[in-house]
Amino acid sequence: SSDLAANPGASTVTLSGSATYDSIPNPAGALVYSGVSSKPVRGASVDIVNSSSVVVASTTTDANGAYSVSVPSSTAVLVRVKAQMHQGGNGATWDVTVRDNTQSGAIYAMESATFSTGAAASTRDVHAPSGWDGSSYGSTRVAAPFAVLDAIYAAQTKVLSVAPATVFPPLNVYWSSSNLPSAGAFNPALGQIGTTSFALDSSGRSIYVLGKENVDTDEYDSSVIAHEWGHYYQ
Numbered sequence: 001s002s003d004l005a006a007n008p009g010a011s012t013v014t015l016s017g018s019a020t021y022d023s024i025p026n027p028a029g030a031l032v033y034s035g036v037s038s039k040p041v042r043g044a045s046v047d048i049v050n051s052s053s054v055v056v057a058s059t060t061t062d063a064n065g066a067y068s069v070s071v072p073s074s075t076a077v078l079v080r081v082k083a084q085m086h087q088g089g090n091g092a093t094w095d096v097t098v099r100d101n102t103q104s105g106a107i108y109a110m111e112s113a114t115f116s117t118g119a120a121a122s123t124r125d126v127h128a129p130s131g132w133d134g135s136s137y138g139s140t141r142v143a144a145p146f147a148v149l150d151a152i153y154a155a156q157t158k159v160l161s162v163a164p165a166t167v168f169p170p171l172n173v174y175w176s177s178s179n180l181p182s183a184g185a186f187n188p189a190l191g192q193i194g195t196t197s198f199a200l201d202s203s204g205r206s207i208y209v210l211g212k213e214n215v216d217t218d219e220y221d222s223s224v225i226a227h228e229w230g231h232y233y234q
Contacts, residue, residue: 014121016068019044019061019081019110021146022130024220031220033132040065041128041146042153045082050075051114060086075117081126083108083145085153092160094168096152098145101174101188101208108145108175137213141177144219148175148209151222155229171232173207175219180212196224198231205232 019041024031046067048057056077057069071077083098084107099105110128131141152173159166178191185192193208196218200206207228210218218224 011073011119012070013073013117013119014068015048015057015071015077015079015117015124016066016121017079017124017126018065019046019067019126019128019146020065021128021143021150022132023143023147023150024130024132026220031217033130033134036130036132038127039150041081042150043085044146044149045084045086047080047082048077049080049111050077071117073117073119076114077117078114079112079124079126081110081128081146083149085149085156092164092166092168094156095170096149096156096168096173097171098148098173098175100176101193102176102178102191105172105174105203110142110146137177141211141219144177144211144217145175147219147222148173148225151225152229154222155226155233159233168233169205171205171207171229172203173209175209175211177211177213179208179210180215181210196221196228198228207232 020038021041023037023039025035041061042063044061046059047055048071050056057071059067059069061067085096087094097107099107112124112126128142128146130143131137131139176191179193181195182192186194196210198207210216
């Protein structure tokens with residue numbers, strides 16, 4: 001981390017926790033909100049950010065959504081979990097991001113409230129709610145990008161189970177609550193994406209995912225997302 005590198009004598013503590021998201025089942029094509037369950041955010045990038053917006057530590061959640069890092073003690077920080085899976089270096093590599101095509105391609109993320117790391121090991125969990133209030137989406141649909149990411153995590157893991165050295169090309173996945181079917185029109189900045197689909201475009205390999213409430217939402221349709229990921233992989 002930048003702070004520890006600048007002050008190698010600084011004391012540190014362990015910060016750990018888990019990242020989860022609301023998963024909504026759709027066994028017959030319709031979302032069943034009464035069946036909501038909490039699932040782990042797997043393989044996602046985690047940044048610990050101080051009050052000066054400096055990333056003081058980074059890690060990745062494991063298959064159970066858990067993370068653990070060494071951070072400066074008695075420091076005000078927040079935990080930021082990004083809708084991103086990244087692994088560099090030699091061997092298997094990948095870089096998958098879930099972005100908002102109506103916000104200049106910004107990567108989705110969720111954050112904890114700011115807290116002090118204190119003088120001893122501590123735990124801080126982060127959860128992404130669906131935003132459903134019983135009759136509509138009454139608040140931000142924080143869980144949606146993480147549901148999309150998890151469908152890709154599952155597909156990618158299947159490939160790695162038989163081809164563990166796979167080098168995956170970078171993939172941008174574009175989801176927005178404004179994304180709707182648009183026959184004959186394609187303007188992602190306005191949410192006009194045609195339909196959920198794979199594209200090889202100016203930004204590289206991309207998957208566009210529908211998300212318009214009361215029109216068509218595909219973020220919890222893991223089979224649809226896996227199908228488009230199959231086009232990417234092929």
